Structures are given as C-alpha cells and as structure tokens.
Amino acid sequence: MSMDVLDHKQYRSQFSFKSNMGIIWSVFIQRMTQIMRYKGALFFDIITPLLFAIFPIFIGVSAAGSIDNASSQFQKAVNSESASFVLYAILGANVFQIVNGALFNFGFFLRREQITGTLESLYLAPTNQVYVMYGTGLYAIVRAFINFVISLVLAAVLFQINPFTNPISVIYSLLFLLIGMLPLYGLAFGFGALVVKFKDMQSLQGVISNLIGVAMGIFFPITLLPTYIRFLSYILPPTWQNAGVRSILVGTDWILGNWYLDLAVLIAMSLFYPVIGSKIYSLTDRSIRKTQGLGVF
Amino acid sequence: MSAVIAMVKKEGIIFLRYPTRILSAIIFPLFLTLIYAFTNDLFTPEAITGFISTNLFVGMAIFLVISIASEAPTRIIEEQQQGTLESIFLTPTVRYSTILGVLTVRFIFMIVTVLFYYWVIQVSFGATSIQHPMEVFSLLLLVVVQAFAFGILMSGYTLTAKETALRASIFIPYIIIIFSGVFVPISQLPTGWDTISRFIPLSYTVDAIYSATNDPVIGNTTIIPILYEVVISIIFSCLFLFVSVRFYLSRVRAASQNGSLLEY
Numbered sequence: 001m002s003m004d005v006l007d008h009k010q011y012r013s014q015f016s017f018k019s020n021m022g023i024i025w026s027v028f029i030q031r032m033t034q035i036m037r038y039k040g041a042l043f044f045d046i047i048t049p050l051l052f053a054i055f056p057i058f059i060g061v062s063a064a065g066s067i068d069n070a071s072s073q074f075q076k077a078v079n080s081e082s083a084s085f086v087l088y089a090i091l092g093a094n095v096f097q098i099v100n101g102a103l104f105n106f107g108f109f110l111r112r113e114q115i116t117g118t119l120e121s122l123y124l125a126p127t128n129q130v131y132v133m134y135g136t137g138l139y140a141i142v143r144a145f146i147n148f149v150i151s152l153v154l155a156a157v158l159f160q161i162n163p164f165t166n167p168i169s170v171i172y173s174l175l176f177l178l179i180g181m182l183p184l185y186g187l188a189f190g191f192g193a194l195v196v197k198f199k200d201m202q203s204l205q206g207v208i209s210n211l212i213g214v215a216m217g218i219f220f221p222i223t224l225l226p227t228y229i230r231f232l233s234y235i236l237p238p239t240w241q242n243a244g245v246r247s248i249l250v251g252t253d254w255i256l257g258n259w260y261l262d263l264a265v266l267i268a269m270s271l272f273y274p275v276i277g278s279k280i281y282s283l284t285d286r287s288i289r290k291t292q293g294l295g296v297f
Numbered sequence: 298m299s300a301v302i303a304m305v306k307k308e309g310i311i312f313l314r315y316p317t318r319i320l321s322a323i324i325f326p327l328f329l330t331l332i333y334a335f336t337n338d339l340f341t342p343e344a345i346t347g348f349i350s351t352n353l354f355v356g357m358a359i360f361l362v363i364s365i366a367s368e369a370p371t372r373i374i375e376e377q378q379q380g381t382l383e384s385i386f387l388t389p390t391v392r393y394s395t396i397l398g399v400l401t402v403r404f405i406f407m408i409v410t411v412l413f414y415y416w417v418i419q420v421s422f423g424a425t426s427i428q429h430p431m432e433v434f435s436l437l438l439l440v441v442v443q444a445f446a447f448g449i450l451m452s453g454y455t456l457t458a459k460e461t462a463l464r465a466s467i468f469i470p471y472i473i474i475i476f477s478g479v480f481v482p483i484s485q486l487p488t489g490w491d492t493i494s495r496f497i498p499l500s501y502t503v504d505a506i507y508s509a510t511n512d513p514v515i516g517n518t519t520i521i522p523i524l525y526e527v528v529i530s531i532i533f534s535c536l537f538l539f540v541s542v543r544f545y546l547s548r549v550r551a552a553s554q555n556g557s558l559l560e561y
Contacts, residue, residue, distance in 0.1 A: 040461025044468045051471050056336045058481035063340040073340045115378040202371060203321035210328035220335040 020131050027135025028142070031109075035143070045101070045143070046150050050158065052093035056219035057086055078221055078252045087163055088250050090155045092218045095242040097151075098144045098177070099212050102188040103205045105140035106133075110192050111201035123289070130278060133192070137185045144181070145174065163249050173248040179266050180241035186273030187237060193284035216242050221252070237273065240266050300390030304398035308372075312402050322406050326357055326414050330421075333480070351426055354418045355433070355510050356480040358411045359503060362440045363474060365403040367466040369396040369448035370455040374463055377456075383553075392549050393542065396452050400445050432509040436527070439502050439534045446537040453545035456552040477503045484519050494520075498533035501526040 035041065064070035074085035113119035123129060152163050152170075164170055191208060195201045215232045216222070216239040222230055233239045239255070244262050246252045254262045312318055333353055372395060376382035385395055427433055451466035458465075474480070476493050477500040483491050494500040505526040508518045516523050 035460075038458075038460035038464075040458065041464045044461075044464035048468060048471075051468065051475070054475055055471075055480070056332075058475065058485070059333065059336045060340045062481045062485045063337050070340050077339050112378060115375065116380075198315070198317050200315040200317045200321075203315065203317040206321045207317065207324050210325060214328055214331050214335070217335075218332060220339045224335050224338055 020128070023127055023131040024135040024138055027132050028138045031105075031136060031139040032142075045097070046147050046154065049090065049093035049097040049147075049151050050155055052096065052218075053086070053089040053155070056089045056092075060085060060089075077224075078250075080251045080253075083250050083252055084161055086159050087155075087161050088246060088252070089219050090152070090159070090161075091163075091245050091249060092216075092242060094148050094151055095177075095216065095238055095245060096209070096213050096218050097147065098181075098241075099184065099216070099238045100205070100209045101140055101144050101147070102181075102184050103191050103209050105136060105143075106185075106188040106192045107195045107201040107205050109136050110195045111199070114196070114199070120289075129285075133189065133278075133281075137188070140188075141178075141181050141185070145177075148174075148177065169248050173245045176244040176248065176263070176266070177241055179263070179270060180237050180244070183237035183266065183269035183273035184241070186269075186275070186277035189274065189277030189281045192277075193281040196281075196288055197284050212236055212238055215239065218242075222255075237266065237269050240269070300388070301394045301397055304390065304394040305401045308395075308398035308402045312406070319406070322403075322410055323413070326361060326410060327417075329357060329360065330414070330418070351510060352480075352507070354415055355427070355506060357414060357418075358437060359440055359479045359506065360474060361407050361411060362437065362444050363447075363470045363479075363499075365400060365407055366444045366448035366451065366470060367463075368399050368403050369452045370463050370466045372396070372399045373452045373455045374459065377459070386549065386553070393449060393452075393545055396449055396545075397445075400448050404441060404445075427510050428513055429509040429515055432515060433506055436502055436506045436509060436530070439530045440499070440506075442534040442538055443499060443502070446534070446541040449538075449545045450541035453541070453548035456548045457555075473497060473499055476500065478507075479503055482507075482519065498529060498537075501533075502530040505530065 060070040060074065061067050064073050071085060074088070075081055075083050078088070110119065113122055122132065156162055156164065191204070194204055194208075198204060211232075215225070215229055215236055217225065217233065222233045222239060222243075225233060234255075240262055243252070243255045244259070244266070247254045247259065247262075256262055256265070330353065333356075373382065376385060376395065386392060391397075447470070448466075451462055451469075454465070455462040476486070476490065477483075477497050478486070478494060483494045483500060483504070486494065501520060504518050504520050505523050508523055508526075509515050511517070518526060520526065
C-alpha cells in the first residue's frame with residue numbers, strides 16, 4: 001500500500017462526528033445555494049406533480065363520461081365511499097416526483113461532477129465520500145418535503161380539494177414519507193452506481209423512475225397490476241410510501257390491512273436498503289476507479 | 298450541408314454509444330402506454346379496444362414527437378458542462394448544427410419506436426384503424442416541424458437560463474399536450490379550458506390528425522373546418538421555425554458576449 005493512500009486514510013480517521021456532520025451540512029448548503037440560482041427550476045419542481053395529476057384526472061373523466069361517473073367508478077374500485085380520486089392522483093404524482101427527485105438529484109450530482117471532471121478530484125479530498133452523498137441526500141429530502149407541502153397547498157386551491165381537514169393526518173403522512181425516504185435513498189445510492197457505470201444519467205433515470213412509477217401504482221391501485229409486476233411493487237419502498245400516504249389522506253386500504261404492518265415493512269426496508277445501496281455504490285465506484293477512472297465519459 | 302450531416306453522424310455515434318439511451322427511447326412509451334391503460338382500467342374495467350386503441354397510438358405518436366424537443370436543450374447543457382460548446386461554435390458550421398444533429402437522430406429513432414408500438418398496441422389492445430394514413434403522416438410531419446422549432450427555441454433559452462430552461466423544456470410540452478387534446482379530446486376539457494386550447498396552434502394540427510384518423514370522410518373536426526386547421530398548422534409551423542432560429546441565434550450572440558456559453 002503506497003504512502004499517499006495511508007496518509008489519506010489517516011486524514012479520514014481524524015474526522016470526528018462533528019466534522020462529519022459539518023461535511024453533510026456544507027454539501028447541503030452548497031447544493032441549496034446552487035439551486036437557488038435557478039428560481040425557475042424550483043418553480044417547475046413544485047408545479048410538475050400537479051401537471052402529472054391532470055393527466056389521469058382527464059383520462060378518468062374522458063373514460064367514465066363525467067366527473068361524477070369517474071368518482072363513483074373510482075370509489076368502487078378502491079372500496080371507499082368517500083375517496084377523492086383527484087387527491088388520490090395528486091398524491092401519487094407527488095410521491096412519483098419524490099422518487100424522480102431522489103434519482104435525479106443523486107444522478108445529476110454524480111454525472112455533473114463526472115462531466116466537469118471534478119468527481120475524481122472530489123474523491124481526493126481527505127473525507128469519506130459517504131458523507132458527501134449524505135449531504136446530497138439531505139438536500140434532496142428537504143427539497144422533496146418543501147415541494148410536497150407547497151404542491152398540496154396549490155392542489156387544494158386549484159382543484160378545490162382539502163387534504164388538510166385533519167392536520168394530524170398531514171403530519172402522519174409526512175412522517176410516513178420521511179421513514180420511506182431512508183430506503184428510497186438507499187435505492188438512489190444503487191442508482192448512483194448505475195450512473196457511474198453506464199454514464200447516461202437522464203436515460204437511466206427515465207427508465208428507472210417510470211418503471212417505479214408503474215410498479216408503485218402512480219395513478220391506480222397496485223391490485224390492478226398483473227401478479228409478476230406486483231411482486232416488483234412489493235419490494236419497492238415508494239409503493240409503501242404511496243399506499244401509506246393515500247391511506248392516511250384519502251382513506252384507501254393499507255397494503256397489509258393495518259398501518260402498523262405497512263410501517264413495519266418500511267422500517268425493515270430502512271434497515272437494509274441504505275446498507276445494500278451504499279455497498280453497491282462503493283463496490284462499483286472502486287471497480288471503476290481501478291479500471292477506467294471516474295472522469296471518463 | 299456536409300457539416301450538418303457530419304454533426305448528425307456524430308450525434309448518431311454518441312446515441313449508439315450509450316445502450317441505456319436506446320433502451321430508454323424504446324421503454325419510455327411502454328410506461329406511458331401502461332399508465333394510460335391501467336388508469337383507464339380504473340375507470341372503465343372493460344378491455345381497451347377499437348377506438349381507444351387507435352387514439353392511444355395516435356396520442357402516443359404525437360407525444361413522442363413533441364417530447365424529442367427536450368433533447369436539444371439537454372445536449373446544449375452537456376456541451377456547456379464539458380466546456381465544448383464554445384469550440385463547436387468556432388467550427389465552420391451553422392450554429393444550430395448540434396441541435397439539428399440531436400433532433401434528427403432522435404427523430405429517426407422515434408420513427409422506429411412508433412412503428413414498433415403500432416405493432417405492440419395492435420397486439421395488446423386490439424386492432425387500430427387509421428382511416429387516412431398518408432394524411433395522418435403528413436400532418437404528423439407538421440408536428441415534427443413544430444417540435445424541432447420548440448427544441449431550437451428552448452436551446453436558445455438554455456444558453457442563458459440553463460437549469461430553468463431545461464426544466465421548462467420538459468414541463469411546457471406537458472401543458473401543450475394537455476391543452477391541445479393529444480390524449481383527452483378538447484371537448485372533454487373542463488369548461489373554460491378549451492378556450493386556452495384555441496390559442497395553442499398544435500390543437501388545430503391534433504384535431505386535424507384525429508379527424509384523418511377516425512373519420513371515414515375527413516372533415517369531422519371539433520374546433521374549426523379542417524381546411525382552416527391545415528392552413529393554420531402550416532403557417533404556424535413555418536413561422537415558429539423561423540422565429541425559433543432567429544431567437545436561438547440572438548441568444549448565441551448574447552451568450553458569446555456575456556460569456557455564459559461556458560458557465561454553468
């Protein structure tokens with residue numbers, strides 16, 4: 001083992017918990033500062049889920065003949081007499097946007113550093129890269145939450161629905177989303193490995209996020225999906241986030257019948273998805289650094 | 298011209314270099330189709346056949362044509378990040394050759410994808426029946442011109458607005474798709490929304506395409522008589538392309554002067 005590698009490891013071991021938290025905070029601030037330059041991008045992030053949601057609402061009205069028919073057909077399909085299909089679609093679109101954001105923010109960060117040739121330099125910094133990634137994750141989670149709340153407020157105004165009848169439910173749904181963020185970002189770590197390996201971030205994101213969108217039941221219950229797709233649905237964290245948020249705010253069924261069972265699945269996913277995701281990323285990253293270099297595109 | 302062809306070749310090679318790009322171009326419409334089918338299934342449990350199957354195919358073809366427009370701003374940003382955009386502008390070729398290269402390659406691949414999905418929809422959802430295929434194809438070419446024009450326009454905007462323009466280039470087509478009746482007929486939009494459709498020129502092209510698709514004798518349009526729709530579509534397509542190119546060139550000049558060709 002060469003001297004410079006040893007020195008590098010020595011530097012890393014000198015970092016205390018506080019300094020590691022400092023790295024996460026610095027990356028978070030840096031990413032926030034960067035995105036604040038693009039006010040339009042922030043606006044589009046908030047408005048996009050509403051736009052996505054319009055699509056199924058119109059399809060519903062068009063297919064059922066009228067908004068009343070669509071509503072009753074939907075309530076029959078989800079087995080709930082008071083469920084609003086507008087809110088159902090908006091929540092689905094919002095969770096989908098969170099998935100998109102998780103993949104995009106990780107992928108875009110890695111790909112941009114790769115293209116600008118700074119990813120390899122970043123790895124030379126005497127710090128553990130995992131904390132840099134955590135900083136990016138924190139940034140993406142904060143943005144996702146802000147977007148989710150603003151988007152719901154806008155939806156309430158534009159579509160004349162009220163998801164805030166019970167503020168406690170909103171807090172519960174946010175907590176459910178938050179717990180689901182851990183396995184989701186574990187998944188995003190794995191996605192980061194794909195970006196480093198296959199380079200083309202946008203196409204990868206397009207394929208994977210749309211696949212997750214269909215599997216998690218973006219605008220429809222997963223019970224409509226064929227069995228072989230449903231198997232994929234069950235192993236994806238967004239499916240449980242989506243179903244949980246909908247059960248709390250719309251009144252649809254929990255996947256396993258009870259909130260604590262669905263929550264238990266999410267917690268179980270939180271334990272192993274981040275570990276598996278980080279491991280996959282570290283292994284891919286190490287192999288790429290050995291064979292071709294991270295700066296190659 | 299040979300410089301533009303060289304750029305098309307270059308973009309073709311780059312496109313084929315990334316298998317994920319090809320995979321994405323093929324798979325993306327499948328997800329769209331699945332989302333459409335399952336959402337439709339939620340409201341009408343009966344199987345999708347006949348009329349809906351035809352509309353799904355035509356809607357998807359128009360959607361794909363429009364969505365290729367966002368590829369151009371993406372490429373501009375890539376070149377900006379790599380710091381090679383300024384070098385490209387120093388080569389003796391037209392300033393929009395990179396964009397034309399990207400759009401042309403994506404357009405060629407899109408034709409293959411559309412034909413593939415024509416077959417997929419036929420097999421999965423029942424036979425599609427397009428009454429006047431040549432007319433539909435000609436009108437779709439007008440949508441292609443409008444998509445190219447939009448791509449060029451947004452690329453110009455990207456040169457100075459960067460990230461915001463990239464998001465806008467993905468976002469705006471969705472609005473246009475909703476209001477121009479690509480998947481849901483304008484007549485079924487909420488009251489007042491159809492007024493907005495009348496100000497979106499693509500609505501007239503889409504309406505004419507659906508007329509040529511479903512009507513045994515073309516003319517069963519919902520907005521205005523088909524002749525006017527075709528005239529509006531042709532005039533708008535040419536005008537939009539002209540304005541977009543002028544706008545793009547003016548943005549190139551502005552970005553060259555303020556140095557934002559390299560900044561990101």
